[in-house]
Amino acid sequence: MKIAIVGTGYVGLVSGTCFSEMGVDVTCVDVNKEKIEQLQHGMIPIYEPGLEEMVHKNVKAGRLHFTTDLTEVLDEVEVVFSAVGTPPDEDGSADLKYVLEVARTVGRNMNKYLVVVTKSTVPVGTAIKVKQAIREELEQRGVTLEFDVASNPEFLKEGAAVEDFMRPDRVVVGVESDRAKESMTRLYRPFMLTNDRMIFTDIPSAEMIKYAANSMLATRISFMNDVANLCELVGADINMVRKGIGADTRIGQKFLYAGCGYGGSCFPKDVKALIKTAEQNGYEMQVLKAVESVNERQKSVLFRKFVNHFSGDVKGKTVALWGLAFKPETDDMREAPALVLIDLLLNAGVTVKVYDPIAMDECHRRIGDTVVYCKDMYEATVDADALMLVTEWKEFRVPSWSVLKKSMNGRVVIDGRNIYERRELEENGFEYYKIG
Ligand SMILES: NC(=O)C1=CN([C@@H]2O[C@H](COP(=O)(O)OP(=O)(O)OC[C@H]3O[C@@H](n4cnc5c(N)ncnc54)[C@H](O)[C@@H]3O)[C@@H](O)[C@H]2O)C=CC1
Ligand SMILES: O=C(O)[C@H]1O[C@H](OP(=O)(O)OP(=O)(O)OC[C@H]2O[C@@H](n3ccc(=O)[nH]c3=O)[C@H](O)[C@@H]2O)[C@H](O)[C@@H](O)[C@@H]1O
Secondary structure, three states, rough: OOOEEEEHHHHHHHHHHHHHHOEEEEEEEOHHHHHHHHHHHHOOOOOOOOOOHHHHHHHHOOOEEEEOOHHHOOOOOEEEEEEOOOOOOOOOOOOOOOHHHHHHHHHHHHHEEEEEEEEOOOOOHHHHHHHHHHHHHHHHHHOOOOEEEEEEEOOOOOOOHHHHHHOOOEEEEEEHHHHHHHHHHHHHHHOOOOOOOOOEOOOOHHHHHHHHHHHHHHHHHHHHHHHHHHHHHHHHOOOHHHHHHHOOOOOOOOOOOOOOOOOOHHHHHHHHHHHHHHOOOOOOOOOHHHHHHHHHHHHHHHHHHHHHHHHOOOOOOOEEOOOOOOOOOOOOOOHHHHHHHHHHHHHHOOOEEOOOOHHHHHHHHHHHOOOEEOOOOHHHHHOEEEEOOOOOHHHHHOOOHHHHHHHOOEEEEEEEEOOOOOOHHHHOOEEEEOOO
């Protein structure tokens, strides 16, 4: 089976590589020439555990190809996936210009039946717009050709993307013809050998499932952050509360971790987009509006703890900041809580010394030399009045407190991900603040 995946970002590259791992002949297409040249030379533009080896293996096996020109392969493939970006428009709704651009390119150049699948996260109703765009292009050419559109939202997480794609909890496919269903079943069969978790729906439901899933996860996080803040006021411990409620199988253990706010390229964008979709349909998503505002407030929680500790007297202080990426195992800093925190600290006249195992270059690209970049986690703590943990990378989990005692100027640790033990910190003479 041959397929094309248009858009070689996180989703396009990971899904294309995983399909090729299962024996499918995949061509990854991107308009970004530099990215495609890098990939053709074996360089992987994103950091994702396990991906590089898999790309090299499948390129070598002749099953994974990269090009800037979709039209080269349209006559050979059975399915075209669109995995291009859908960034938020100024008003929060998803910008569909790239998705529709791909649809038009397909319509202008196709010469046989194709299944055109949207993998990008797109609002309900997008498939109809995609179909319309292809039809218009075919009409312009005076050609009549059969094609199907489908919706196949992606649920992978950055940092665990390969694992998520290879062993999905479920694969959701919105289809409107048996022919498209058959193609998608054949394509995903190798991923379903141990467990058939394919869920076929109508197209609007598939489009909605993606937003509802991300919004539900974001809701759990904001809810737990809200409860954590209340725990602090009433003397309860959010970690104990999390275990206590997560043990109820109806609630479950996952995505219940309080912290310094959710970030990334998806939760913030998708929550906003669903609020907007509702507005456009005369409905108000009250819960999601609260989810968003709790998250905004939570991004400044470490700063508030820091200011309170020093009774407002923070000008001229130095902070060591561990972790910049929006979560571990990625260099992605889109909507990262660290960016909000850095901004607040710099505006308050604080010197910020940062370290992240992977995201240092990305941080520099975004905020230049406004902070001090350190070569390791301990260097960042030299002369620091406080240490703030923002991203829970494994290497931050068991630091040497004796080294920190020597390197730091102060004895304050503010833990934005609740990874340390209060007793251990206090035994070592630190004042410890956590979330909840
Ligand atoms: N990043 C993630 O973890 C996940 C993202 N998604 C969704 O998947 C979609 C893609 O996300 P990412 O991979 O993060 O995006 P990205 O922004 O990393 O990559 C998108 C790529 O599409 C390319 N592109 C744009 N227009 C094009 C065109 N006309 N032809 C060919 N290539 C074109 C861009 O050059 C870019 O390389 C979004 O809708 C996102 O919400 C869904 C699940 C997970
Ligand atoms: O649509 C998408 O793009 C993806 O969005 C998220 O994946 P991702 O953004 O890569 O990262 P997550 O692991 O979900 O973390 C998102 C944010 O929530 C925070 N988080 C997560 C879990 C938790 O319990 N608490 C918490 O604060 C993380 O620190 C991070 O900032 C979803 O988990 C994926 O299923 C989805 O495919």
